[in-house]
Amino acid sequence: MAGGEQRKTVIEAGGRNLQYWRDLWHYRGLAFHMARRDFSVRYKQTVIGLAWSLLNPLLNMLLLSLVFGTFAGFGQDSEVPYYVSVFAGVLPWTLFSRALTVASGTLLNNAHLMTKVYFPRLVSPLASAATALIDALISYLILFLLMGVNRYLPPARILLSFPLLLPIALLGTCLGLVIATMTVRFRDLNNLVPYLLQIGQYVTPVAFSMAELRERLGGGHPKLFAALYYGNPMTGLETAFKWAALRGEALDGKALALSFLWLAAVAAFALLRFRKVERTFVDIV
Numbered sequence: 588m589a590g591g592e593q594r595k596t597v598i599e600a601g602g603r604n605l606q607y608w609r610d611l612w613h614y615r616g617l618a619f620h621m622a623r624r625d626f627s628v629r630y631k632q633t634v635i636g637l638a639w640s641l642l643n644p645l646l647n648m649l650l651l652s653l654v655f656g657t658f659a660g661f662g663q664d665s666e667v668p669y670y671v672s673v674f675a676g677v678l679p680w681t682l683f684s685r686a687l688t689v690a691s692g693t694l695l696n697n698a699h700l701m702t703k704v705y706f707p708r709l710v711s712p713l714a715s716a717a718t719a720l721i722d723a724l725i726s727y728l729i730l731f732l733l734m735g736v737n738r739y740l741p742p743a744r745i746l747l748s749f750p751l752l753l754p755i756a757l758l759g760t761c762l763g764l765v766i767a768t769m770t771v772r773f774r775d776l777n778n779l780v781p782y783l784l785q786i787g788q789y790v791t792p793v794a795f796s797m798a799e800l801r802e803r804l805g806g807g808h809p810k811l812f813a814a815l816y817y818g819n820p821m822t823g824l825e826t827a828f829k830w831a832a833l834r835g836e837a838l839d840g841k842a843l844a845l846s847f848l849w850l851a852a853v854a855a856f857a858l859l860r861f862r863k864v865e866r867t868f869v870d871i872v
Contacts, residue, residue: 607862611707621714622721625689640722641729644681648674651794661795666835668737674730675832676793679825682723682752683759684784689715690763691780694771694864708865712767716760723752730832741832748831755824758850762820764857768864791821792829796836816842820849 652673655661662669690712734741770777792800797816816822823839823846830836 618710618714622717625718640725644677648677655794667833671733673794678726679828680793685719686716686756686759687763690760691766694767716756761853761857764861768860
């Protein structure tokens with residue numbers, strides 16, 4: 588370092604000190620390297636390369652459009668082309684689900700590295716979350732393409748959708764960290780994650796609006812509606828993203844505030860659990 592200064596890393600039993608968080612900053616270069624590695628490895632030696640990051644949300648959009656649009660009849664009276672509306676919901680959900688998936692497997696998938704060298708283990712899921720953010724930014728190409736093909740002019744507030752990507756990625760990462768702390772002892776739990784995300788996609792306003800759902804329920808079942816609406820941590824962020832990207836969507840400030848409360852609570856719990864398991868992880872693996 589400059590002036591001959593040397594930085595020492597002190598690993599204390601339990602690790603309950605500020606050194607860990609200083610190390611997290613000092614190892615930011617490692618996080619960047621891991622994110623770049625994950626991004627390049629995923630598309631290396633593939634036939635269509637980066638198109639894979641576009642193909643997944645596109646196929647998901649087609650499936651949801653078929654289920655909710657063709658079969659269930661959602662989006663019939665909307666001023667927004669239904670495919671555009673669905674993809675505007677798929678984009679943030681894909682980011683959330685990918686961040687959750689990679690974070691939930693971070694301890695087991697990187698065990699070979701974590702058992703050999705020291706670095707703050709949070710570096711790995713944060714690097715994966717950065718890769719998921721890059722994929723989400725690439726997916727905007729399809730969103731804008733669909734808008735262009737349908738001659739749909741988005742509102743100027745679509746620019747607000749970009750900063751919403753960060754809390755969405757953080758929510759997925761934090762929930763994934765909670766699962767990661769449990770999969771260390773219960774390996775089968777990791778196999779349930781894709782199924783849980785698949786179910787979650789159908790109870791989150793990805794391919795429909797909550798106003799449409801309430802109308803379908805005939806104004807009844809208030810407890811069921813409240814559970815689906817406010818009990819889902821992604822509802823507020825999902826609806827806020829669609830409000831920013833599309834005209835005619837309403838912003839539910841209460842749902843958005845609840846999503847941020849969910850994020851704060853899950854983040855605090857995830858960090859406490861992760862730091863606790865991190866100290867005994869090597870012995871268990």
